[in-house]
Amino acid sequence: MKRTIRIAAASLGLGAGFLSAGTVGWRGDGTGRFPGVTAPLHWDKAECLVWKTPTPKWSNASPILVGDRIFLCAEPDSLLCLNKLTGEILWQHSNSYADIAPEADRDAIRTKMVQVVAIDTRMKELQSKLRPLEKTAKEKPGDAEVQAAITANKTEQSVLREERKAVQDYAMPSTHAANGFSSCTPATDGSRIFAFFGSGVAVAYDLEGTRLWSRVVEKPTEGWGHSASPVLADGRLVIQVRDVHGLDPATGKTVWTVKSKPRWGACVGAVIDGQGVVITANGELIRAKDGLVLASGLHGLEYCAPLVHEGVVYFIENGGKAFRLPAKADGSEKPELLWQTSPPKDRYYASPLYHDGAIYCINQNRVYSIIDAKDGKVLKSQAIKSLKQTVYPSVTLAGTYIVLAAESGSAVILEPGVAMKEVATSSMGPFRSTPVFDNDRVYIRTHDAMVCIQR
Incomplete structure (x- = not known):
């Protein structure tokens, strides 16, 4: 029986209409904000473990939550569905070139x-x-x-x-051992799950595991692999590979294509004057419905994604910029540059977070920075010694806390603000995915398992 599950915006951090109504994808709504939760503080205590389900292969993709189910990926091209309460694997399907063929x-x-x-x-x-x-x-x-x-x-x-x-x-495209082919987080509209893999294959499934459509959209050409997750915006499934593609979610057919260049960071959605738009890591502002390019060349992010909050888009990396989005989505106005900034130079694999007037970001070598969202001034930068190895997971707001993590499995929970006060630290199995929060639980996709931890 085909089911449709309504996703509550309040419980999943969908606050400002950035995506099509009822959609969830990478970092929830793309902002990494889960303000209504009660975050678990200790992730490595046995009494806090609700369940742990081994997975057939590893993946960097974050899980997404849909009602009583969890959807996640595994190398090289598998989509899995788990029971959110028990961790039981309900179904899993591979999506190789052979699997999607007649x-x-x-x-x-x-x-x-x-x-x-x-x-x-x-x-x-x-x-x-x-x-x-x-x-x-x-x-x-x-x-x-x-x-x-x-x-x-x-x-x-x-x-x-x-x-x-x-x-x-x-032939499979080239990739890097740390990236693989399954780094893209799936997206959902509550009744369908959309996934994209580094092979160039896009698929749609219903919640029961029936494949609705599948196709090769475009094969990545970047030798280090692909990681830009798909996003749903204004009735389109938007996928950036080399170019940006707007697909009909019902059929998978391409509605529009915009010439661009490969980026590892995902597109993010926003709404301008009631119309959905996407902002790419390459700095294009595109109307989601028909692919009209409203602006281009705003900035170029190598590794992370842009961040949108209340009509302002932030590009934060070695150098950073903030633009006010235009009031109309008809091409008559251009984004306004508000400021430029220079956080510590390094690679920023983790995407930033907006919270209470500040931008929180962290580079690969664990240097954590807070930037004033009004003028771009770097308020403070400090190494987080509790983290070990490279920082890949993005900065997340869980309730009233900031959550940081690194690929060793080390995680630190801090109070917001320049004091950078650490509240708790944990150490668990290695992961590169970004944790997802729901009520008093955190769901973590480690290299070898899906883990549920409760406060």
């Missing part, structure tokens, strides 16, 4: 997927052998044996390149 074609495509991996593996072997051969040829220019080996190597590579053309559509 049933009659699946075996042939699986064979081609294996073939292209074998070809690429052999090509790498040949290329690694060719370099020392060419070096030897320079040292011994008349060595016939070396020249023959070079010729044989290049001939085999040429043959393999021709063979690859027949199966290249089924």
Whole structure:
């Protein structure tokens, strides 16, 4: 039986109509704010563990909550549904190029997927052998044996390149070991779950696990992999790969495409004069319904996402900018630059948080900064020694507290403000995903499990 679950905006931190009504995705509504919860303070105490469910593979994607269910991803292209109360896996589906093909074609495509991996593996072997051969040829220019080996190597590579053309559509894009193919957090409108993977595959499922549609939207070309999560805005499923694509959520068909460039940070949604827009990490402001570009070149974020609060969009990284969004979404007005700022230079994998007039951000090396949202002044920067290893999870507001975490599994809960007072610290299994809060519980997607912790 097909079900539709109404998502309460108040309980999930949907405050300002940033997304289509009733939608949830990365960082909840994209802001990382869960103001109505009572955050668990101690995540590593046995008495606080409600359940822990091992997952088949790891993922950096955050979970999303829909009624009594949790949806999450696993490498390389799986979508899982769990019971939120018990952690039981209700269903899981992989979404490879073969999985989404017509049933009659699946075996042939699986064979081609294996073939292209074998070809690429052999090509790498040949290329690694060719370099020392060419070096030897320079040292011994008349060595016939070396020249023959070079010729044989290049001939085999040429043959393999021709063979690859027949199966290249089924080659997985390049990625990084820390990124993988499942770093994008799913999105939901309460009745459908939308997921995008680093293979270029987008899918939609109903809550019971029936695949509604699937397709390759665009294959990522960035060698370090893809992590920009999809967002629902004004009746469109917006996915940024190289370009920005506005899809019909009902069918998966492309309604519009805007030329852009690859970014790892997600698009975020906002509303201007009653019309949904998205702001990309590449600095485009796009009307969601029809793809009209209202502004471009605002700023370029390499790793994290923009942040929107009450009509102002913040781009915070090595350098930072704030723009007031135009009053109309018809292209007649441009965003107004309010300020520029310079928090400590480094990579900012974590996206920032707005709270009570301040922007909270943290770089990969655990330096935590607070910026005045009015003028961009950096109020304070300080290393958080309780965190260990690289900071990937984004800054989150859980009730009245700020939550920071790092990939080691270390987490720290602080009071807001420049005192940076630590309230509690925890250490658990490693994760790169951003925790999600609901009432008195936190849900954490670790590398090997889905974990529910209660206050």
